[in-house]
Amino acid sequence: MQTNPERFKENVAEALANPGLKVAIRRTTDRAESKRAAAIQNFPNFEQAREQGTRIKDHVIRHLDHYLARFERNAVASGAVVHWAVDAAQARDIVLDICRRRKGRRVTRAKSMLGEEIGLAQALDDAGFERVETDLAEHIIQLAGDPPSHIVWPSMHRTREDVVRLFREHHRNPTDSVDIADLVDSARRELRGKFLSADIGITGANFLLADSGSVCTVTNEGNAELTTTPTDVHIVTAGIEKLVPSMAHAMPLLRLLVRSATGGEITQYTTFYTGPKRRGDADGPGEFHIVLVDNGRTRMLSQGMAEMLRCIRCGACMNHCVVYKHIGGHAYGGVYPGPMGSVLTPNLDGLQRARKLAHACTLNGRCQEVCPVQIPLPKLLRALRASSWEKKYEPPVNRQAVRGFVQLARRPRLFQWFSSLGVLGMRLFSRGGWISSMPFASGWTACRDLPAPGKATFMSLYSQQRKSGNGIDQP
């Protein structure tokens, strides 16, 4: 997909001006938040599970070369073909090459964020293949021509009313109903024949098992298995950080992933694929290709971002993010939205283009609290801010403002004097306890009122109390 993180500010303004968007986002994220809380209540040892999951991911990162080599050896022994791609362009070329060589025409895809990251959808369209997205949400955004706005619910920005309109326009036998169950049935009817007549099936991977060379996908719909079984070829595109030593290490991560993503305990379908169809097998693909993609991951290892490679793509950080809940996924302008996206996008698209994302955070720490593998997202975002400063990517106005603040912060009396002046100034613009417009505050007041400050600053109240003998340090 085309990314535009450099337009973050403009994207945010557009998102905030769309009242329907916030309704759509809150309907799903609020439900996800409460379901996750309930799931964790039923799992008293969840914190120990987080510890274990974190240790597993860190172990793999420490021995990444060992596990990649082991996975490759076992996958090849099972009959798979393993490909290596340094960047997105190489990954796309490898996939297109296989599709062309097999003379495939119809290509079915199960949802994969790595697929989005490498721009596979666009590449398949440009090369003239008939691309069929089989995950319901991906099907919806394919019909709408939208990029995904969430990593678990890519069509979260679309209300049921939007889906009714899209299905009526595009489905061969659409429903007249606006009931969600009828809409799901309509998609089932529409996609069934396409599954069975496809030539190539493409999936991502949730885990790569080093000891068996197996690839694991998780879905609730069953679309991954229907994507990969009837076709002649199954192609997997996966980031190199998806490795785990064995299924015994995948299971604890699976417990964390599903509870954190949807509040479920396990997905309906957790499937492990090992090699192509075997002699005598009733069905299955004749060829099984695995494309292992770096695309900046090894750079993250060497640039202090290794903890980000723990990410298991659950989306909990965005479901709990106060910024995401207001602006939705598209405003971030990258493949990955929310807090995890604000760390990944500068690493994928370059910090100079995506530096504004590092500031799209209140540093309230909620994302780190809910992250199933304890990624210190606020720390990583602060590191990106520092790096953007050091590389002089921040505009001169910001740099001067920060320098000015540094001077003030070093002189407490001057700082207090300026604060008092600021409070006085703000009160001049206050009407009935609220400020609806004020110089230098249009970024806030364009979309909402600002509460008027109190009559005095904290420091002046504090010194008054001390003088009157009621200070907090008095016995």
Add this chain to the structure above:
Amino acid sequence: MTTESNSKQRTAIFDAIRSSGLTVECDEEDIRREAAELVTGVADARPPLLADDIVEAFRMRFDNGLVVGTTCVEITEFRDLPGAVSQYLERHGLPALVKIQPLDNLTGLDWAGFSTDADVELDDSVAVLMAEFGIAETGSVVVCSSASMPVLLNFLPLHAIVVVERSRILPFLDDYAAIAGEMAGDSTTPRNVSLITGASGTTDIEGVLVKGAHGPKFLHVVVVGR
């Protein structure tokens, strides 16, 4: 992609990992030991079962409505299976038309009164299949692929009736993972292993759960054994 360019890309990735300064050069045996330690003592990091008895814990997942769109019955003998299937079809108002997985312990039963070669691509189709294992922690059934176990049979029908032997119900996901680990060591991993936990579902429209997105809308688990 040529073999040469693939090998060049592979080398570039390995070089980048090793030069990052983060990976640790280690004896293979040490890595294996470290990996094993990560999954020992997992009892402290997993959810509790719903009952002490494994089969009861498995059943309670369904009886308490914790597994999407799934019902469960117990029978004592394999020969009782056609009767259990018949009761299920009657309850759903379906004709005696099913697709049976071509396994001897299923096809060898007395299916008199049934038509047993239904087209699973059609609506309202019913499939009867065997699971290798059940898992009490989640209410999952483990189905594998082989010559007589087509993968599509697990996913195409609207109703899936899955049979699992009582003696093959395992307590935790980790217990199946241990079996899978042994199979990986012997190079006997089945090509396709699916842990199926409930009927197909989606929450993609406004987060509302709807059954039967692409796979079966109804799952019926039959536990066989004394």
